[in-house]
Amino acid sequence: MSAQIEPVAGPAPIFPTFEQVFQGFANQIGMLREMAPPPTMPDERRLARAIDTLIEETNADEAVWLESCIHCGQCTTACHYFQATNEAKYAPMRKMDLYRKVYRREISPMRWWFRLVTSPVKLSEFEEAQELVYDSCSECGRCTMVCPMGIDTASLVHHMRSAMVAAELIPPELAALRMEQKQAGTVFGSSAEALKKMVGIIRDQAGVDIPLDKDKADVMVLSSAVDLVGNGNGLLATAKVMNHLGVDWTIRSDGFESANFGLLSGDMALWKQQADPIVEAARKVGAKTLVIAECGHAYPALRWNPMLRSGGLPFEMMYMSEYLGKQAKAGRLHLTPLEGKITYHDPCKTGRRGGAFDEPRAVLAAMDADFVELPANKEYNWCCGGGAGIFLLERATRLRDESFRIKLRQVNETGAEGVVVSCASCRLNFEAGRQKNHWDKQVYSLVELVADHLIDDDSTAAAAGAQS
Amino acid sequence: MSLLEFARGPAIHASLIILAAGIVMRLVGVLMLTRGADLSRPRDAFGNFKGYRTVFSRAWPSDEFTTVTRYQTVVAYLFHLATLGVVVLIVPHIEFIASLTGLSWPGVPNWIGVALGTIALASLIALIMRRLGKPAVYNSTVGDYVTWVIVALPLLTGLMAFAHVGFRYETMLALHILSAALLFAYMPFSKLMHAFWFVFSRAQSGVAYAHKGVRI
Numbered sequence: 088m089s090a091q092i093e094p095v096a097g098p099a100p101i102f103p104t105f106e107q108v109f110q111g112f113a114n115q116i117g118m119l120r121e122m123a124p125p126p127t128m129p130d131e132r133r134l135a136r137a138i139d140t141l142i143e144e145t146n147a148d149e150a151v152w153l154e155s156c157i158h159c160g161q162c163t164t165a166c167h168y169f170q171a172t173n174e175a176k177y178a179p180m181r182k183m184d185l186y187r188k189v190y191r192r193e194i195s196p197m198r199w200w201f202r203l204v205t206s207p208v209k210l211s212e213f214e215e216a217q218e219l220v221y222d223s224c225s226e227c228g229r230c231t232m233v234c235p236m237g238i239d240t241a242s243l244v245h246h247m248r249s250a251m252v253a254a255e256l257i258p259p260e261l262a263a264l265r266m267e268q269k270q271a272g273t274v275f276g277s278s279a280e281a282l283k284k285m286v287g288i289i290r291d292q293a294g295v296d297i298p299l300d301k302d303k304a305d306v307m308v309l310s311s312a313v314d315l316v317g318n319g320n321g322l323l324a325t326a327k328v329m330n331h332l333g334v335d336w337t338i339r340s341d342g343f344e345s346a347n348f349g350l351l352s353g354d355m356a357l358w359k360q361q362a363d364p365i366v367e368a369a370r371k372v373g374a375k376t377l378v379i380a381e382c383g384h385a386y387p388a389l390r391w392n393p394m395l396r397s398g399g400l401p402f403e404m405m406y407m408s409e410y411l412g413k414q415a416k417a418g419r420l421h422l423t424p425l426e427g428k429i430t431y432h433d434p435c436k437t438g439r440r441g442g443a444f445d446e447p448r449a450v451l452a453a454m455d456a457d458f459v460e461l462p463a464n465k466e467y468n469w470c471c472g473g474g475a476g477i478f479l480l481e482r483a484t485r486l487r488d489e490s491f492r493i494k495l496r497q498v499n500e501t502g503a504e505g506v507v508v509s510c511a512s513c514r515l516n517f518e519a520g521r522q523k524n525h526w527d528k529q530v531y532s533l534v535e536l537v538a539d540h541l542i543d544d545d546s547t548a549a550a551a552g553a554q555s
Numbered sequence: 556m557s558l559l560e561f562a563r564g565p566a567i568h569a570s571l572i573i574l575a576a577g578i579v580m581r582l583v584g585v586l587m588l589t590r591g592a593d594l595s596r597p598r599d600a601f602g603n604f605k606g607y608r609t610v611f612s613r614a615w616p617s618d619e620f621t622t623v624t625r626y627q628t629v630v631a632y633l634f635h636l637a638t639l640g641v642v643v644l645i646v647p648h649i650e651f652i653a654s655l656t657g658l659s660w661p662g663v664p665n666w667i668g669v670a671l672g673t674i675a676l677a678s679l680i681a682l683i684m685r686r687l688g689k690p691a692v693y694n695s696t697v698g699d700y701v702t703w704v705i706v707a708l709p710l711l712t713g714l715m716a717f718a719h720v721g722f723r724y725e726t727m728l729a730l731h732i733l734s735a736a737l738l739f740a741y742m743p744f745s746k747l748m749h750a751f752w753f754v755f756s757r758a759q760s761g762v763a764y765a766h767k768g769v770r771i
Contacts, residue, residue: 145588146588146589146590146591147585147586147587147588147589147590148590148591148759148763149591150585150588151585151586151752151755151756151759152756152759152760154581154585154748154752154756155749155752155753155755155756156746157746157749158693158694158695158696158699158746159627159631159693160627160686160689160692160693160694161616161620161624161627163691163692164620164623164624165620173691174691175690175691175692175694178691178692178694180694181694184694194588195584195585196580196581196583196584196585197581197584197744200744231760231764231771232617232619232620232771233616233617233619233620233624234613235613235616235753236613236749236752236753236756236757237609237613237753237756237757237758237759237760237761237771238756238760239759239760239763242763390595391595391766391767392595393591393592393593393594393595394594395594395595396594396595397594397595397596398594398595398596400596439764439769440764440767440769441767441769442598442764442767442768442769463619466769466770466771467617467619
């Protein structure tokens with residue numbers, strides 16, 4: 088690889104490159120399909136549960152959004168899946184058609200009328216909608232930016248995913264991971280033991296200490312299955328950065344997993360089963376800050392989840408890029424300059440649907456990066472196509488590959504040599520796109536980039552000081 | 556009772572009652588539903604109210620989308636403004652409103668009224684041509700086409716009555732008033748309710764995103 092941006096010289100690599108990590112994941116994902124649990128309930132029950140879920144989750148907000156669509160078609164210009172395929176069914180507004188039908192027959196003030204003129208909802212309609220609310224909607228929210236009514240289609244799609252869970256209609260890969268997380272509490276086998284083992288490898292082979300399971304700490308950091316099962320570099324980088332900052336930090340084996348297949352599948356009971364121990368662990372260690380690993384959907388799962396009363400918690404929740412950005416702004420990150428032109432991809436969940444825009448840019452500024460924005464950036468950033476679990480779905484491969492070309496063009500237009508992402512799903516999807524398209528760009532994780540540019544010893548500090 | 560008397564009397568009055576009652580029923584029926592609470596801590600303690608500006612800012616697409624949405628936006632604006640002008644600036648319409656409310660204001664000369672009506676109808680045709688031409692984009696339903704016809708009829712019959720085209724004047728005028736009555740009675744049960752929903756829909760999304768510190 089002819090990387091323009093060379094990491095600061097360090098010891099020989101302990102963990103595989105991200106390219107190899109990606110290959111390993113592709114194989115594991117292939118196995119998930121065989122592990123998917125088949126439906127257990129009779130069809131009538133599945134249908135009734137799906138409808139009941141939608142009725143239960145529909146408040147005035149959802150009702151107004153469902154009422155407001157005028158079929159003006161503008162959302163199609165914003166959706167990467169529609170733009171990539173030009174297929175009618177992928178128009179964002181279609182993704183709420185079935186929800187609207189249920190709403191009209193069950194909740195709307197006109198339900199007496201719609202029960203007369205529309206046919207009862209069938210389970211087959213939910214089966215058909217599965218592709219629309221899983222494979223072809225990453226809940227990125229870009230369509231909301233153009234909709235003249237401002238309809239938040241992503242929220243409506245999320246309710247549809249909850250209905251799909253009730254109807255046992257989760258796509259096989261997500262169903263398998265949901266089942267694993269529900270029953271074993273792990274994702275790809277990333278158990279507390281796997282965490283301890285990884286911490287040991289990092290200590291023994293990289294000589295980097297990770298304060299595991301401290302009783303008290305100011306900062307509690309999360310990890311993720313991607314770090315533990317494949318990309319050890321992610322956790323290694325996190326540890327290097329936290330140690331560099333000199334903060335009192337810990338990772339807890341009783342609450343470390345950022346990935347939440349409850350949220351991704353739409354199973355909010357599982358969401359809670361995963362989120363509660365993390366909150367509890369952070370409370371127990373007396374954390375002032377909870378840092379969420381670079382795992383995009385963990386941000387809405389924890390920081391922004393409307394069902395988690397975070398205002399009453401004794402700690403603040405931050406995404407990794409946010410935490411790093413705050414440290415950079417406070418002048419606590421001492422980094423060597425980054426060579427070469429670089430751009431930044433805002434993950435949907437931390438950007439448009441999370442608001443962490445300035446902080447990752449502040450980190451790049453702290454590296455004196457020759458930074459260039461994507462043509463559509465921040466609130467208007469195009470989704471990479473792999474979010475909300477779609478990266479895992481084999482049958483969504485075409486949608487992902489086609490829509491990634493938009494991202495590819497956007498990055499190429501900047502003339503940057505590399506693109507920084509701060510989300511494991513985005514990164515895996517970028518890596519897939521990079522390999523399939525023989526793309527000549529480098530893809531970096533923000534935290535790994537920071538770890539590679541830390542000024543830790545006096546000689547590099549002096550050298551950097553002499554430069555500035 | 557002649558057709559014209561029927562149109563001017565019971566038909567239009569009944570349609571206005573349906574219009575008012577229907578709007579109230581649909582707005583109240585939806586807005587009285589519970590509001591889901593967002594328990595997460597807002598990014599900025601007093602920032603959520605900033606979301607209300609989306610109600611106004613979304614009146615025009617952001618720079619990111621101006622090129623792709625230009626046709627739709629410009630033609631839709633032409634249609635809405637011309638139609639509003641037709642409804643409230645043409646002298647016979649003002650007289651009708653005055654007969655109901657006692658309020659009145661000066662109208663525009665006939666040629667301007669005709670021009671506004673023509674622009675409204677032409678832009679409506681331009682919109683349906685695009686809808687028919689790009690089926691994948693518009694996801695059209697029967698309701699979209701029915702609504703189009705019901706909106707187009709008063710414009711068409713009004714222009715025909717003024718130009719003395721078609722049936723004799725009294726009949727055309729009666730048809731014009733009946734088509735307006737149909738529009739009034741249909742409005743609360745159709746997507747034309749977006750005239751009200753847009754405020755709530757934009758505000759909800761604006762506030763939900765402002766909660767996270769995002770301006771949409």
